[in-house]
Amino acid sequence: MDENKFNERIQDLVEEAEQKPRREKKEKPQLKESIYSLRLDELQEWLKENGEKAFRAGQIYEWLYEKRVKTFDEMSNLSKSLREKLSENFALTTLSTIIKQESKDGTIKFLFQLQDGYSIETVLMRHDYGNSVCVTTQVGCRIGCTFCASTLGGLKRHLLAGEIVEQVVKVQQALDEVGERVSHVVIMGIGEPFDNYNAMMNFLKVINEDKGLNIGARHITVSTSGIIPKIYQFADEQLQINFALSLHAPNQELRQKLMPIARAYKLEDLMEAIRYYTNKTGRRVSFEYGLFGGENDSVEHAEELSKLIKGIKCHVNLIPVNYVPERNYVRTPRNQIFAFEKTLKKNGINVTIRREHGSDIDAACGQLRAKERAQETR
Numbered sequence: 001m002d003e004n005k006f007n008e009r010i011q012d013l014v015e016e017a018e019q020k021p022r023r024e025k026k027e028k029p030q031l032k033e034s035i036y037s038l039r040l041d042e043l044q045e046w047l048k049e050n051g052e053k054a055f056r057a058g059q060i061y062e063w064l065y066e067k068r069v070k071t072f073d074e075m076s077n078l079s080k081s082l083r084e085k086l087s088e089n090f091a092l093t094t095l096s097t098i099i100k101q102e103s104k105d106g107t108i109k110f111l112f113q114l115q116d117g118y119s120i121e122t123v124l125m126r127h128d129y130g131n132s133v134c135v136t137t138q139v140g141c142r143i144g145c146t147f148c149a150s151t152l153g154g155l156k157r158h159l160l161a162g163e164i165v166e167q168v169v170k171v172q173q174a175l176d177e178v179g180e181r182v183s184h185v186v187i188m189g190i191g192e193p194f195d196n197y198n199a200m201m202n203f204l205k206v207i208n209e210d211k212g213l214n215i216g217a218r219h220i221t222v223s224t225s226g227i228i229p230k231i232y233q234f235a236d237e238q239l240q241i242n243f244a245l246s247l248h249a250p251n252q253e254l255r256q257k258l259m260p261i262a263r264a265y266k267l268e269d270l271m272e273a274i275r276y277y278t279n280k281t282g283r284r285v286s287f288e289y290g291l292f293g294g295e296n297d298s299v300e301h302a303e304e305l306s307k308l309i310k311g312i313k314c315h316v317n318l319i320p321v322n323y324v325p326e327r328n329y330v331r332t333p334r335n336q337i338f339a340f341e342k343t344l345k346k347n348g349i350n351v352t353i354r355r356e357h358g359s360d361i362d363a364a365c366g367q368l369r370a371k372e373r374a375q376e377t378r
Helices: 003-018 040-049 056-068 078-087 163-177 194-209 228-236 252-258 269-280 297-308 334-346 367-372
Strands: 096-102 108-113 119-127 130-134 138-140 155-158 181-187 222-223 242-246 285-291 312-318 351-353
Touching: 040 056, 040 096, 056 078, 108 163, 119 163, 130 163, 163 181, 181 194, 194 222, 222 228, 228 269, 242 269, 252 269, 269 285, 269 297, 269 334, 285 334, 297 312, 297 334, 312 334, 334 351
Parallel strands: 130 181, 181 222, 222 242, 242 285, 285 312, 312 351
Antiparallel strands: 096 108, 108 119, 119 130, 138 155
16 A cells, blocks of 8 residues: 555544544654664665765664663764764764653653653563563554553654664663663554554664664564554564554454544454464464453453454463543453453463553553643643
8 A cells, every 4th residue: 555545544544533623734843863773784884975984883883782872972982073973963862761650560661752852651561581661653643542542642753763772772771770681672652663664664673683782583572553554564574573463352343443443454354464474474463452341351252352363373462451541441350351361261262361560650551641741642
């Protein structure tokens, strides 16, 4: 699908769902490119074009990702003229910390301010298997899911690849203080990753690079709400990166009530795209299924879900929802969560209930931003 037509289709969809008039587009802010946006080969090319030796790229990467410096002047084995060129052309710091919330379970949520004053969230979650960072790919979101605080106020802009990379770097700098490291990354924060596909792909290549953050492909997970053309494109990339779909409903009628994107991309077609992905890559897909009290959490829904995904190489993550004051959904009772899980297991579906993180802080995606930066989410 043509990129412009895709953008128009999604925008029309969300406006229809929210019954709001079309808003005039604002001029895109002029942002200084982040040095973290550059893949190693791109940095080598830039150096050659600017009269420098390509091998300097490896040195710069070491300063960025191993020593994690905060200024270009700290890159002491580079000439002063090269440091000046870097400073003139790139930003080393595009995020500043506004709020850092720490939960008793070790979860840390960061609210970062960008160069243009907008804000985003990034979350560190501690697991038995390591430290996972949940990154944001957009300022706001235009998909319009009715249960999500991230969509409040719509989409402001896409993030640059470097702004996504720097979220991981910022969290790693915080972990450096306690001698820990980021081991896993999930792209499940504010925004729809496949709506910012090129920046997302550059981000993946940078953090996976041996000389970069060196995070293994199988320790990275990308999630989408179901943008079908991009699912086919992602499958054809043939990456070892984990793939997740935010499903949240076992039928078309309920899914389009919860997720307006289902009006543009029907569930039947979405399942066909998922089968293409699993057949093409040989990898399983994770279905993210949020449980919303009285909406999609009955045993009957579990039976319907089992039939929908039967035969697909998959795993289901059941997610008891965090309450969001700006939304009206309530938490599914504990016994009902277990009944839903039991029904899926009975039908041969691989399923787990996601462990809750940060229940004593603003844990829901977009919730901290909605509370602290209300002007962005109106």
